Amino acid sequence: xxxxxxxxxxxxxKLPRELHGFTFKEGGSQFRHEYxxxxxxxxxxxRRLELVYTDETFDYVPVRQVGLQRYRxxxxxxxxxxxxxEWINRYIDRLxxxxxxxxxxxxHFVLEHKGIFDWHxxxxxxxxxxxxxxxxxPQYPLPFLNNxxxxxxxxxxxxxxxxxxLYNQVRNMFYAENKIRYIPNTIHDFDAKKLVxxxxxxxxxxxxxxxxxxxxxxxxxxxx
Numbered sequence: 001x002x003x004x005x006x007x008x009x010x011x012x013x014k015l016p017r018e019l020h021g022f023t024f025k026e027g028g029s030q031f032r033h034e035y036x037x038x039x040x041x042x043x044x045x046x047r048r049l050e051l052v053y054t055d056e057t058f059d060y061v062p063v064r065q066v067g068l069q070r071y072r073x074x075x076x077x078x079x080x081x082x083x084x085x086e087w088i089n090r091y092i093d094r095l096x097x098x099x100x101x102x103x104x105x106x107x108h109f110v111l112e113h114k115g116i117f118d119w120h121x122x123x124x125x126x127x128x129x130x131x132x133x134x135x136x137x138p139q140y141p142l143p144f145l146n147n148x149x150x151x152x153x154x155x156x157x158x159x160x161x162x163x164x165x166l167y168n169q170v171r172n173m174f175y176a177e178n179k180i181r182y183i184p185n186t187i188h189d190f191d192a193k194k195l196v197x198x199x200x201x202x203x204x205x206x207x208x209x210x211x212x213x214x215x216x217x218x219x220x221x222x223x224x
Contacts, residue, residue, distance in 0.1 A: 002035060002053050003028075011085045012038050012051075019096040022049065034063065040096050046135075046157070049099045051088060060084035062095055066142055067135050067155050068162050068179060105143040110169055114195070116141060121199045122152050129207055130214040131156040132163070141167075154210060159217050163210065165190060165198070174198045178213065 006012065006027055015038065017024045022040035029036045033056035041048045048065040052072075061077040063070065073095065076087045088095075097103060111117060119138045127134050136142050136153035144150050147169045155162035160182040167174050174197075176190035189205055192198040215221055 002037075002055075006037055009037070011089065015088070015092060019093060020100050021045075022047075022096050022099070027051070033057075040099070042100075045101050047099050047101065049096055062088075064099055066099065067153060068157065068160055068182070069142065069144065069150070069164075071145055102140055105141060105149060107143065107149065107169065111141060111149060111167070114167065116149075116151055116167060116195070119151075119195055121195070121202070125202065125206065129154060129210040131158065131217070131219055132161075132210050132214070133157075135162075136164070154206075156214075156217070161213065161217055163187075163213070180213070180216065 012027070015024060019040060022042045025039040025041050027036040027038045027050075033054050034050075034052045035055060037051040037053060037060075039048055039050040046065075046067050050063040050065070051060070052063045053060055058079050059077050060079070060081065062073040064073060076084070076091065076095075078084050078087070105111065108117070116138050122134070122137055125134065132154040133156075134153070135155045136150050138151045142150040142153075144166065148166045149169070150164050150166050151174075152165040153162060161178070161180050163176055163178045165174065165176050172193070174190070174192045174195070176187050178185050178187055189209060190198060190201045192201060211221070
């Protein structure tokens, strides 16, 4: 029923074709349990906002893809088609703006108090370490799940692998996760309570860690 309705769904046809540098894309594709109704995409920045129907839980929900991170915006999840249409018509400009590379999160007061926006130590880190490139930086952090914000990210888009550094607002601590061929793992190599402690860990461990990860992915061992 949803798939048959999508091509002629008037609400989708009336959405803006360009917003904040993102281009409207027709839907129709299926990704696991998610059927894409439409999307806004900015290919050079590796960012995408999808309007999705899930045939697993029968929900309508916006889904963001930022680099290798894919997550749902649960503020606008509903099983009511008319409610979803109303929300998207009202908030699509905000949803797309929140997906841009220069968006400042709504939790910026907490992040500012922690000193994250003024944390320029990552400027001294290499833009690229082996196949991993610096993608997210502290001046434009990415709000994520479970009261966490991604403040730094090194990604290998070719293999779907990365190391992300996050700040957990509830636990008031920094930590890291890796992703190897799209499978996430929690690690404890970079656990820290303060930015200065995280700096020391990054200085000592980041390059060796990423080069070892590259070897696990099958890249030739390249000396620093």
